[in-house]
Amino acid sequence: MKILVLNAGSSSQKTCLYRIESVLPEHPSVPLWEGRIQLDGDQAEIRAKDSRGATFEDSIKVQQGTSSVAQLLDNLWSQKAQAVAAPSAVDVVAHRIVNGGSEFKDPALITPEVKTAIARMASLAPLHNSVELDGIEFIEKRFGSVPQVAVFDTGFHSSLPEPAYVYPGPYEWLARGIRRYGFHGINHQYCAERAAQLLSGELGSLKIVTCHLGNGCSLAAVHAGQSVDTTMGFTPLEGLMMGTRSGSLDPGILTYLMRQGFTGAQLDELLNRKSGLLAISGISGDMREIVNAMKEGHPRAKLAFEIFVHRLRSCIGAMIATLGGIDALVFTAGIGENSPEVRAEACAKFGFLGVELDSVKNAQPSQDRDISQSDSAVRVFVVRAQEDWAMAKAAWKLLSTKVGG
Ligand code: ADP
Secondary structure (H helix, E strand, O other): OEEEEEEEOOOEEEEEEEEOOOOOOOOOOOOOEEEEEEEEOOEEEEEEEEOOOOEEEEEEEOOOOOOHHHHHHHHHOOHHHHHHHOOOOOOEEEEEEOOOOOOOOOOEEOOHHHHHHHHHHOOOOOOOHHHHHHHHHHHHHHHOOOOEEEEEOOHHHHHOOHHHHOOOOOOHHHHOOOOOOOOOHHHHHHHHHHHHHHOOOOOOOOEEEEEEEOOOEEEEEEEOOEEEEEOOOOOOOOOOOOOOOOOOOOHHHHHHHHHOOOOHHHHHHHHHHOOHHHHHHOOOOOHHHHHHHHHOOOHHHHHHHHHHHHHHHHHHHHHHHHHOOOOEEEEEHHHHHHOHHHHHHHHHOOHHHOEOEOHHHHHOOOOOEEOEOOOOOEEEEEOOOOHHHHHHHHHHHHHHHHHHO
16 A cells, blocks of 8 residues: 655645555555655745655745745655655655544544644644645645545544643633643554564553653643653643744733733744744754754853743653653654753652653663663653654554445
């Protein structure tokens, strides 16, 4: 089965094509090809590579009114890019949908009703759900009746217990859909399952904290394979400090600023794009640049790093408290996979719980590995984020069940 995966962001669109035959492999396969479009004003950079390493790069002018997925796939499937991404028979298309609200727990075959529900949820995730709908509609135009599957980033967190998802504001908020949804669920679930695999066991009764630290950052507390707590909330703005997002703040700051004349749109811009590592360091929202500048003695980069780590530790502690213990701590995504400094600092205060990092293993770059000392009471893993593979698997399973059953 050939599965086209579409993973849309607010300013980028990733796509890849997987082939999964009749048996699901235990480990992620390499996609037949993968591509990405990065939008920057009216310019867009397109990059793609195939499983043999052939690459394709192009810079195009953004056509207003055309969706990013259309610009990416049309370009990749154009004559020029055929070596990288020859159009192939696609059996199913999997879409990452950021917000499935309370309605969607499991991946769903896209029907007109599912599309309407995704559109309804767009008010909760304006930067994402509408781009994702564009992708669904583009595929309908291009491929007609090919099955499409929605995989929800909120789905894994639908197991949160009530005290974890109800906000202690007015009770009517709940009926209006104002509650914790949690995000990055596709990768939190994948990482918890991978950690269990690395522990050579079943998820069983394992207590795992997964730390997804990329441009967006969130944690999940996973007990026996179920998400029981997470740091992102109603929107992906809550919780940890991020590249350009503030994470949690005293809500009183917002009402104070509103009384001073700030509008909702201005606050949205400040909190989503002009806060976090970027705002505190004054140089960048990219952790690599923060660490480099800190090593050169830049005081605000040092402060940004220290706030990031302070909040990360506090939130890891909160996840462990919800779980009532911890068997494994997992680091994933850009920062989680690549920053030994962040991992070392995050673990440093958890020695009292038996978290003992192996500094040599922590410094070595390699994928999906145990970086704790052999006598550490808690295993610490680095797991490569594999959202696209997890989505391909979900679509394969859904279709195989439909065909089989
Ligand atoms: P996204 O959330 O957009 O998928 P990624 O998971 O790719 O993002 O993470 C991007 C972030 O990872 C970058 O902004 C950067 O801060 C961080 N990162 C990547 N490589 C390194 C590295 N070697 N050291 C520290 N941070 C890194």
